[in-house]
Amino acid sequence: MYTYKVGISQEEHDHFIKNSSQTNLLQSSSWAKVKNEWGNERIGFYQDGQLVASASILIRSLPLGMTMFYIPRGPVMDYQNKDLVNFVLSSLKKIAKRKRALFIKFDPFILLNHHQIDKEAIDNPQAQDIINNLKNLGCEWLGQTTDMGENIQPRFQANIYADGFTEENLSKKIRQSIRTAKNKGVMIQFGDDDLLEDFAFLMKKTEDRKSIHLRGIDYYRKLLDSYPKQSFITLASLNLAERLAELEKQKEKAQNNLAKFGDNVKPSKIDNTKKEIERLSDEIAFLQEHLSQGNEIVPLSGTLSLEFGGTSENIYAGMDEEFRRYQAAIYTWFETARHAFDRGNIWQNMGGVENDLSGGLYHFKSKFKPEIEEFIGEFNLPVSPLYHLANIAYTIRKKRRSKH
Structure with missing residues (x-):
């Protein structure tokens, strides 16, 4: 028998998230302290008294006393357990109605695929079944979005593993x-x-x-x-100051070497020494300028x-x-x-990269040989008959904000 509880403790929620296979920062209870311009509820879902799913929900106030629910990288649960998923979503919908939410937005911590740089992607064999089940339960899937700005959280991230x-x-x-x-x-x-x-x-x-x-x-x-x-x-x-002193020593040494060169020294060596002096002089001038500014x-x-x-x-x-x-x-x-x-x-998330794996973020972060992880993306669970109008307004507002 499944039950749920609104307002579970931070300790119970965090313990469950930490011990799940979907551990992530955005579902930690402290993330709601960071996003304190939103409201927050922690909901625990139980089977015969044992916690089997949990969600830290951010609640955004909207005009006319309405709200929206957002569950970043959650809810955390076994998405292959269809009975559990059905119970969690139907319960969330009841809670959302009481809070006058127009819809629930969530993006599960479920990968669509992952791969190392310059290697073929490894698909998650359960991903499509999870997506289909969520759609069958009334969720609208935003799909495999192509632009970073289409999602609240990046759909692609670069992750480095300690191993x-x-x-x-x-x-x-x-x-x-x-x-x-x-x-x-x-x-x-x-x-x-x-x-x-x-x-x-x-x-x-x-x-x-x-x-x-x-x-x-x-x-x-x-x-x-x-x-x-x-x-x-x-x-x-x-x-x-320390760097300047070191450069001045290097320059003096190079100048002394240049002065000692005889006729039998190769022209290329002379040219290289002159170029070194020029490079040192350029950096010395750069440092002197910043030191003159009090730095x-x-x-x-x-x-x-x-x-x-x-x-x-x-x-x-x-x-x-x-x-x-x-x-x-x-x-x-x-x-x-x-x-x-x-x-x-055990791992460090370097943050999001462009969905087409070709932009500046990707090229910089790829230098560290991370694993590129693609999430299944966002879902909207309609709660109110006004959902479609609200979602259009939300999408327009998000596009405008992403341009600034």
């Missing part, structure tokens, strides 16, 4: 980029509130560079506060990660494009993953 993740397994080019960052004096720190201002500065730089609207320092602080001891910032920085230690790149149930998610990342030559972004993302695994996480 086998080492610097040696990366490509020669990426290993060289990491060595370049180290050789140029880039420093890596891990922290939280102590690195928050520098991280927010980098996010503002990213916002200006991409002409997009991101979040402010208060939101990043809320992320850290909502996941105490389960969050960290990775920050790459550079001591300009000494500058942040170059940063990420903010949240953890839940042995998983880690890179929620935000920013960089200062002006310091691109130091290869700090690649170094930062590599160290973020390594630190996540050192803390005991």
